[in-house]
Amino acid sequence: MLAAAIIVITFALIFYSIGVWSERIQKTLKWWHAGAFALGLICDATGTFLMSRISDESPDTGTSGFDKIMIATGALAIVLMAIHLVWAIIVLIRDRPSEKAKFHKFSLVVWSIWLVPYFTGAIGAMAG
Structure with a gap:
């Protein structure tokens, strides 16, 4: 299950990064960007669910500093990703060029915050 969780979380990174950076490069928000944000959120939530199942099944060994940072920033990141997606849809529906630009x-702010739990989780896993 760990391999599946890592793969799904990495897909979240790929989808979310493509959406965020394509939007930045193209200088306007488009519907397909919102689709990439949605796929990133779905993958992140799925990966987080799988990781929590793994954590629930493993014996209590304590929580490291990396784990505490990952848990706090991970929860914040999922909430921000959901807000980001909803706000993107609102902006697209209103279709105001200044908002889309x-x-x-x-x-970029949400993506940067999302990177914190991604990398602290990876570093924490490698540190053992």
């Missing part, structure tokens, strides 16, 4: 600033 500025949306990437919010995207």
